[in-house]
Every structure is written in structure tokens, then in C-alpha cells.
Amino acid sequence: MEPRHFTRHYSAFRNWWWKYVNKFVFKKQHRTTPKMKSIKLYQHLEKDFVTPEMSDEWAEYMASIGDFLSENFKKRSIGLVCDFATEINKVYTAVFPSKEVMQIILDDEIQDAMLFVHHPSIWDIRKAPEVFQQMDRDLLQQFKNRRISIYNLHVPLDNFGEYSTSVTLARALGIKPEKSFAPYFGSMCGVFGKTDVATAQDLRKKFQKAVGHEVSLYNYGDNEIEEGIVAVVAGGGLNETIEEIAQNNVQTFITGISAKNDHSKKAHEFAEKHRINILGGTHYSTEKFACMAMCKYFKKIGLPSDFTEDKTVMEDM
């Protein structure tokens, strides 16, 4: 064997061996990953996100999967949805527990894990008036068999703070959060912030880049953004927040669900009258930044965590 060939053969062997060792070591690490008691994790989340003033109302619409719900969730619709795990090795985060999301997690061959969701139900405006669909029963049974619990923070994650839906959306658009607004079930779900972008058109471009698809602009006001002040409410909230935005003399509003329909007609007319531009980027795409940020939270407390992508409902805009 010529020395050069020998070297090549040797390096091929070394690469193969290194891969083998890595695989072996990885497996070993995987097996010895320090687990966290699920109760300890739920206590962490409760302490860091939930206040006594907060309330929510999901459970009353979730009777079709009532047998999978935890007693605590049936009472207050916050926190632990499905009490399936006693120990947790990994946390998956997602905006909605859609079939696609749940299947991706099951395909990961994992057990003793947690799915963290912003909503315990699945948004689909195309199915109005049933805009929230319930989780799939077969997939829930598989989650139970694999000991994968489901935990949700809706109002608590909308509340103004480091991981909040509107703050993380604002930051993704280069907007500096300045002041919270829009009281919502004991939280403050909106944020006024400052942007360097001069016009609504340019903000639209920036918004599109951040979410990775078209966004809507209802051009009811001036193109110039007055003093760079904008209002941000991730997800829904057009009907509930537009008056407060007008009272604060803010003329640019960034949100998720902006479609003009029977439900939002009055809010659109109000915005037009008060010359407020509305930018809409869908429910999913405007709330995913908070769920991505939550991975950092879980890693900080010692658990591996991944965000699970889902499909956007473009009809939201």
C-alpha cells in the first residue's frame, strides 16, 4: 500500500470510528440526561408566569376531550392540560397542539417529555364560528402512552414580560417595547414601542421578512409613522384594543388576525375613521416568537427544548 493510500484509508477508518464513538457516547448521554420531576417544572412555570389575578376559559369548550384533561385545568384553564408525565427529559414548544405538531413530536421517538403550547386548542379561522378545534383523541392517547404531558400558558404568556407574545414580536421587528397596554383576563397583552422605520410600507416589508410570508396592510392612515410609535398586539385583539390605540394617538397597529369580516367590521370602520393603519401577519406567525423564546427559558432551567414549526392560516389576514 502506498503511504498516501494508507493515509486515506486510515482517515476513512478514523472517521467511521469517530462517528461510531459519537453515536455511542450520544446514546449514553441521552440515557443519563438528568431528568426533572414534572411537578418541579410545573412549579417553576407557575412561579415565573402565573399571578392570582389571571383567569382563562378554555376547559368549558373542551368537553370532547374532557377525559384527558387534568383536574386543575378543568377548574382554571391555565397550566397543566394533560397530566401524563412524572419525569421530563425534553420540552417541545408550539403555538397550537395541531395534528401536525403532535405527530412531529411522536415521530421523535421520545417519551417522558412535555409539549408546551400557547393555546390548548387549535386555531382555524376557516372553520368559523368554531375557530378553535380540539386536539386529536388518538394522538392524545399516544401522548399518554408515551408519558408526554401537555402544558399551556395563554394569558400568562400574553402578559407583558421577557417572553411575552407581543414583546417578542416587537423585538423580532426591531421595535423597542416601551409601555404595556390592553388589559386582558388579568394580564396586559399589548405593547407600545418605538421603531426606526419611517413608513407603514417599510414596516410591512420588515414584518414580511420576520414572518417569512406576505402580511396585510390596511392603509387607513398616513404612510409616515408618527414619532416612530407603534402598537403591537400579537395574535388576536383588534376588536378589543383599537379604541385604546386611538386614545393614545397611535396611528400604526401591528397584529396577527386582521381579516375584515362580520366579527371585525366595526373595528375596521373605527380604524378607518381614526386613520389607524393595521398590519396583520396571522395568528400563528405573530405568536411563534414567544414559543421560540420559551425554549431559552427551558434551557435556562436545565432542559433541552425545541420549537416545533406549524402551518400558517393565511385567511387570518
Ligand SMILES: [Zn+2]
Ligand atoms: Zn393567540
